Amino acid sequence: MELPDAAPAHLIDPAAVDEEDAGAYRLLAADIASGVAVVAARHRRRDVAATVTGFLDVSYDPPTMLVSLFEEGRICDAVESAGAWTLSVLRRDQEGVANWLASPGNPVEGLLDRVPFRRAPGSGAAVLDGALAWFELATVAVHTAATHQLVVGEVTAMGRGVREAQADDPLVHFARGYRGLTR
Structure with missing residues (x-):
């Protein structure tokens, strides 16, 4: 669906969203740039991880963050069950990792076999090597x-996951694709 420039408001009845409403929403929401991260947890002695773009810093006192997870996804079940999890903020050159962990139907066993990581000190959840933070x-x-x-x-x-001097090229999701920041 293509909305014309300076289109009038697209009114939506939240109780009766149809395909046109959903398409218009997806088109406009794609204009929101966001960082890209990987959420990981240990669940039933397995590593579970997924790429996310819906996360934010909530407060610095105490340091608090929020992540939005699809309720039917494995990562949601793992995070809720484990009670502790990690968030690794990706660099531009980690797009391949983002794509791999965003792919539906990833294996339950060996999900992180091709992703370099280390264990977080408390939960043992995966922290991706080379993450910005x-x-x-x-x-x-x-x-x-x-x-x-x-x-x-x-x-x-x-x-x-990198020296501070290397922490200047985040992976960004915008217009349904991955990008870096240009200076």
């Missing part, structure tokens, strides 16, 4: 929002 979080609240769970976590450990 990483955070280990303990879940403090989970809120349902439409088809997703908003998981709020307090930071229990954090760090960089």
Whole structure:
């Protein structure tokens, strides 16, 4: 669906969203640039991980973050069950990792065999090597929002995966694709 420039408002009845409404929403929401990260948790002695673009810094006192997870995804179940998880913020050159962990139907066994990582100090969840920044979080609240769970976590450990001088090229999701920042 293509909306004309300076189109009049597209009115939506939230109780009766149709395909046209959903298409218009997807088109306009694609104009929101966001960072790209990987959420990981240990669940039933397995590593579970997925690429996310819906995450944010909530507060610095105490350090708190939020991530939006599709409620029917393996990662949502793993994060909710484990109670602790990691968020690794990706660099531009980690697009291949983002694509791999965003692919539906990834294997349950060996998901991270092709992704370099180390273990977080508390939960043992995966922290991706070379991430711009990483955070280990303990879940403090989970809120349902439409088809997703908003998981709020307090930071229990954090760090960089690269030297600060290399932390200037984040992977960004915009207009249904990955990009870097240009200067």
